[in-house]
Amino acid sequence: MGGAIMSLPWEDEVVYGMDRDTTTVLEHLQPLSNEKYSRSTVYFDSHSVRCEAWFYEPSVQTRRDMDLGRAPPVVVMAHGLGSQKDMGLHPYAEQFAASGLAVLAFDYRGFGGSDGWPRHDVNWRKHLEDWEAAVEWVRAGGLGTSRVDPSRLALWGVSYSGGHVLCTAASLGPDRVKVVIANEPYLQAQRAVTQLIQERGVLPLARALAVAMNDKVRGLLGLPPAYIKLIGRKGELALLQLSDEEMEQVQRPTPARQGGWRNLTTARMLLGAAAYSPITMVDQIRVPVLMVAGTKDDVCPVGLAREAVARIGPKARLIERPHAHIELHRHGADPENLKPVIEFLQEQLGGVVVDAAPAGPLAHTAESQFG
Known part of the structure; x- marks a missing residue:
């Protein structure tokens, strides 16, 4: 009543x-294993709620072929606004893994395979808590120190999570986060509110x-x-x-x-969204940052990305592509577009050989992806 x-x-x-649907069996969620990498499901806690993640681990053969004599660096990634790991992150993660990078792709509380209620609550404060929980879990040995090198940890985000990774790097500092990849990052609430009006x-x-x-x-x-x-x-x-x-x-x-x-x-x-402006925190970032922005993007405009890069200083680089918001994410996993991102990670983290060719055919062109 x-x-x-x-x-x-x-x-x-x-x-x-x-x-939440917990009964439907989906084929695309099953573990993967091929000559270049394997993918398994792992779990960590964020504020006493279990979060689900996919762990991509370069194969022994990949590490041998690329002369990776030590545990590989790890990229922690999560999706953007209202999205989850099985909505277009796999094409990125599989190419990172095929290039010798370990990947942890997680779902926020209330999304995908993660627990939490209410479902689909896009709460930036909770998202940032989940990012910090994921990083701390990896650094504490959650993936095993022989399987990844937690001292070489990168963050990857897109759109809303592009802003999240910038804030997380600023708050956690260079001792815990070494590199940031921010794709078409959400940066300023004032601009978003003005645009809405x-x-x-x-x-x-x-x-x-x-x-x-x-x-x-x-x-x-x-x-x-x-x-x-x-x-x-x-x-x-x-x-x-x-x-x-x-x-x-x-x-x-x-x-x-x-x-x-x-x-x-x-x-x-x-x-709560009007209080979230990641651009106000970028001055505190002390690690290398690579941003990718679309010159036709009306959601996360390239002008703000340029301003953020300028405020971060010489540690930051910007790649501009002639795409709108949804289109940019969809094409971002094309091997020719992802190659400079992997090269940047190689340069900053070391111990990674660029080979962005995935193990199998890309499936991202048919997937629905939001930022």
């Missing part, structure tokens, strides 16, 4: 409640905030969350409104995702 009272019956685009107008924004407030109150009362679309077309009640062209890219046929992923996010995230 309380749930019905606290609903907004006039909002037909709001979804109330979301369950300009593109949608005051009334649609007020509508979204009303739903967010309703969801916040529902949370305080212990009621199921109110969800809005993560992405949608212009005019829809959605966190991100994309052009028809970009919507066509992300709505291609895709397999079912772990945990029963749906194109939804808790509406309450809108209330």
Whole structure:
């Protein structure tokens, strides 16, 4: 009864409640093993909640061929806004592993294979806690010190998590993080809010905030969350409104995702998002940073990436590509585009030979990927 009272019956685009699917068996989640790397599922805790991750380990043959006489460096990675590890991270991770880099690709609490409730709560504070928990687990020997070298640890993020890796590197410092790769990073809330007002107008924004407030109150009362679309077309009640062209890219046929992923996010995230501006922390970064930005990106504009690189100083580099936001991530795993990223990691971490050819055919072109 309380749930019905606290609903907004006039909002037909709001979804109330979301369950986690733990019964569907998905083939793409199974362990992998080939001549270049293996992939297994591992777990670590973040604030007493179990998080799931994929561990990519270069094969003995890969290490022998590349003369890796010691445990390889490790790249810790997670997806961007409202996304999870089985939504386009594999094409990146497999090429890193085929080049001799170990990879830990994890899901945030409430996403994918990780525990946590509410599901799909895009909370940047919790995300940063999960990043720190993943790093500390690796450094404490969670993957085994003979299998990875935790003293040579890199962070990789895209879009929202591109901002996360910058903040994590700034807060943890150079003793724990050695290199950062930030792809089309989210950097400034003020710019995002201004863009929302300009593109949608005051009334649609007020509508979204009303739903967010309703969801916040529902949370305080212990009621199921109110969800809005993560992405949608212009005019829809959605966190991100994309052009028809970009919507066509992300709505291609895709397999079912772990945990029963749906194109939804808790509406309450809108209330806290305005306080998150990673660009304010980049001055504190003391390790090499490589950013990749799209010159046609309207979501995470290249101008902010240029400013962030300038503020970090000579330790930072910027690669600009002629792509929009979704398109940039989709093409980022193309071997010719990923090669300079691997070269950067090789240069900064040492002990890695560039060989970005994956063990099998790339599968990312058919996957739905959000930032």
